[in-house]
Amino acid sequence: MLQNRRSLISMTVMTVSVTSFCLANLALADESGQRNFANVSVEPAVDIANGNIIYLLTPIKAPFPSKANPVATAPLYLPLYPLSSSVPASGLNCQPNNCDHVNVLPFASPDYGILSGSDQRCVDFNSSMPCSPVKGHDHLVGVASTKGDFNVAWHVKLVAFKAKAFATGKIHDRIKTLDQLNQLIAGDYVMVIDTPVTFNCSETSERTYELGTPVVIPFP
DSSP: OHHHHHHHHTTOTTOOOOOOOOOOOOOSSOOOSOEEETTEEEEEEEETTTOOEEEEEEETTSOSSOOOOGGGEEEEEEEEEOTTOOSOGGGSSBOTTTOSSOOEESSOOTTTOOBOTTSHHHHHHSTTSOBEEOSEEOOEEOOGGGTOOOOSEEEEEEEEEOHHHHHHTGGGSOOOSHHHHHHHHHTTSEEEEEEEEEEEOBOOOHHHHHHSEEOOOOOO
């Protein structure tokens, strides 16, 4: 499963993989990192309508990527934060050392900092293609109960900060709602990059997350 994710990242500079799933229960505080148990993986995410933390689950051996009619999918936005951002890594849904996906920006960005294809991070997580380091990322999804764009399958869209965001300090603002994201798009602060990755989703609870074993990724 992990190798499949990494392979998809290197398909094109516009391709990124992520375990993306469905709405779960509201968390009391931000949690970071993927947890596994009993052949399932659970991760925190963000309700894009209100910024609340929720939980997402997928079977570890589920088909990857899943096949779904485009009209039966909903977007999952994945903002990637640069190392220079003041957004605390500990509050992000995933960091490079606690999730097994999207541990680098899968193309070389001068603003994020360019790593050569021979850099161990690019070797391990981008099939030896040039990449850029990141502090971590979030999973922004629509939730049915808050009237978000919700469906059985999630289509992954990468969100990367542009040069204007670095110059104006927008990289220090954590994106937690669709309104925020749309404002940043309109202001030319971020780019939204489509990917070929789609996942089916299922519900879970905070308790399910707590039962899991934290994932630890050897990260250079």
